[in-house]
Amino acid sequence: MKRLIALLRQRCPVCLCGQVFTTLFGMQTHCPVCGVKFERETGYFLNSMFIGYAAGFLILVPTAVLLAWMDVSILLFSLIIIAETALLTPLIFRYARLIWMHADQVLDPRQRER
Template sequence: MKILTRLWALLLQRCPVCLQGKVFNSLFGMYKNCPHCGVLFDRETGYYLNAMFFAYTIGFLIMIPTAIYLVIRDVSIAFFSVAIIIEIVLLWPLIFRYSRLLWLHIDQMMDPRTPPLSDKKQP
């Protein structure tokens, strides 16, 4: 059941620690700290470098059905390339967000951390 809660939080783009606070404050902008629990998202310099591998993987997986369809339609290599580039560029906001979210949640599962104590969140 806990994994379903985490998957739901991932889908809704929520904090990997409290599973409630929003991670993004604009299309490509992230909060520095979770607005709900206050945990710092960026653990260290270069922290999101690993998210790049998720972005490559997600982009590749998204590209496969389109590539298969275009190969079956026997389009030219130029059309194929342009179609794939347009698809990836249009979906880039989703790829960017979910690659970072995947990394945040997987990192939280591998190396759990607790939210910092905050006076404003105390009852």
């Protein structure tokens, strides 16, 4: 439960306290509280892209189905899907990385650096 709250609050997967993101897409390299390096190895965040793709797909499909059911024009359909994608990208980007880091911490735990 503590981990789920830390994940939702976008906190460090190791100490569950340190803030992970500094700007919309900008990440700390190390946790400001426990000092653990977030990018564990080169290409570490590649797996989060799969989570991001899946989340984006699962979020956009209901909208696409609804718009198709409403029989809107292809222009309106495209504009709504593009707008939804643009608005959700920061959220999906952040939570894809956070879900990956927390899942990795559960499966292969690391210790605090300090």
